[in-house]
Amino acid sequence: MSKAGHQGLFAFDGETFHHHFQETPELDHVNWFEKIGLPSAGPEYDALLRGKVWEDLDTDQVFVGFYGTAFLSNRRYEQIVKTFGVDEERLVEKMLTEAY
Numbered sequence: 001m002s003k004a005g006h007q008g009l010f011a012f013d014g015e016t017f018h019h020h021f022q023e024t025p026e027l028d029h030v031n032w033f034e035k036i037g038l039p040s041a042g043p044e045y046d047a048l049l050r051g052k053v054w055e056d057l058d059t060d061q062v063f064v065g066f067y068g069t070a071f072l073s074n075r076r077y078e079q080i081v082k083t084f085g086v087d088e089e090r091l092v093e094k095m096l097t098e099a100y
Contacts, residue, residue, distance in 0.1 A: 006021050006053070006083075006084045006085050006086075007021070007022060007023060007052075007053050007054045007055055007084070008020045008021040008022045008052065008053055008084065009022070009027065009028075009029060009032055009050070009051070009052050009053075010050065010051055010052070010053065010080055010083070010084075011029065011033070011038060011048050011049065011050040011051075012048065012049040012050070012076060013038055013048060017076075017079050017083075018036060018038070019080075019083050019084070020032055021084075029045075029050050030045075033045070033048075046068070047068065048068060049066060049067070049068035049069050049076070050066065050067050050068060051064060051065050051066030051067060051080075051096065052064075052065050052096075053065075053080065053084045053086065060090060061090050061091075061092050062086050062087060062090045062091050062092070063091075063092050063093075063094050064077075064080055064081075064086065064091060064092070064093050064094065065093075065094040065095070065096040066093075066094075066095060066096060067095075067096050067097075069095075070095060071093070071095075072093065077093075
């Protein structure tokens with residue numbers, strides 16, 4: 001990541017990539033989706049591939065966590081890395097199961 005550290009939320013609605021930078025967790029996916037017009041509840045919400053990017057200063061790692069898939073395709077991975085400016089040497093991918 002850059003020195004400033006880009007963190008935030010992302011989602012894929014079909015082939016459309018949405019992202020939101022945030023330095024603090026002021027928004028969760030439900031609130032963010034309501035603002036941008038994506039489904040914020042129900043099966044349509046559950047079907048969206050969505051996730052977050054965050055930096056753990058204690059471990060010096062950057063996490064890309066996601067819901068809706070067991071892994072990210074190369075194309076989607078590259079979009080996230082490029083958009084959020086992630087240093088791939090510090091990157092850890094993580095399928096998320098807990099709500100946030």
